[in-house]
Amino acid sequence: MRGQMHHLDLTVSDFARSKPFYDLVLGFLGYRCVKSTDEVIVWDLALPDGVCGIALRAAQRPREHDRYTAGLHHFAWNADSRQDVDRLHERLRAAGVTILDAPAEYPQYGTGYYAVFFADPDGLKLELCHYLGK
Numbered sequence: 580m581r582g583q584m585h586h587l588d589l590t591v592s593d594f595a596r597s598k599p600f601y602d603l604v605l606g607f608l609g610y611r612c613v614k615s616t617d618e619v620i621v622w623d624l625a626l627p628d629g630v631c632g633i634a635l636r637a638a639q640r641p642r643e644h645d646r647y648t649a650g651l652h653h654f655a656w657n658a659d660s661r662q663d664v665d666r667l668h669e670r671l672r673a674a675g676v677t678i679l680d681a682p683a684e685y686p687q688y689g690t691g692y693y694a695v696f697f698a699d700p701d702g703l704k705l706e707l708c709h710y711l712g713k
Contacts, residue, residue, distance in 0.1 A: 584631055585629070585631065585632070586631065586632035586633065587632070587633050587634070587654070588633075588634045588635075589633070589636070589651075589703065590636050591636070591638060591699075591700070591701055592638050592641065593700065594635065594637060596700045597635055597699065597701070598620055600674075600676065600700050601620070601622065601633070601635060601699070603670060603676075604705070605622045605624075605633060607666075608624070608656055609624055609625075610623060610624045611623060611624075613632075618636070618637065619634050619635065620635045643701075643702065644702040644703050646703070646704055651703065652704065653696075653704035653705060654703070654704075654706070655694070655705070655706035656706070656707050657708065657709070657710070658707050659709070661682075661693045661709050664682050664693055664694060664695050664707050664708070664709050665682050665695075667695060667707050668681065668682045668695045668697075671697050676698070677697060677698040678695065678696070679698055679704060680694075680695065680696040682695040689710055689712065691709075691710060691711055692708060693708065693710070694706050694709070694710075
């Protein structure tokens with residue numbers, strides 16, 4: 580049994596606001612949009628042994644995201660290099676995305692841990708990190 584993620588569904592308050600954001604981030608990471616309806620938007624990333632999908636679904640009730648209540652605190656992707664972290668940061672800044680913590684080393688997470696932290700339009704904390712785990 581492998582623990583690799585197969586898919587992640589996120590609930591968003593506004594498709595029109597969230598889709599361009601996720602197109603930017605997920606497109607940078609190699610995902611492609613494979614479905615877009617009034618009910619769901621899906622991006623897939625082709626992997627050697629399958630796919631990894633991320634979908635957006637419309638919220639049915641209004642509620643601000645709070646990562647310190649029950650639910651998702653944040654989500655992080657692996658980067659191939661520090662340069663990838665820096666390149667995504669530049670694209671996010673150019674698009675006016677909220678940067679929570681600029682690219683830097685975060686030794687509290689491990690020696691050589693390098694990441695950028697940013698927020699989606701609903702305030703969900705996201706991260707791109709480069710970490711060799713040594």
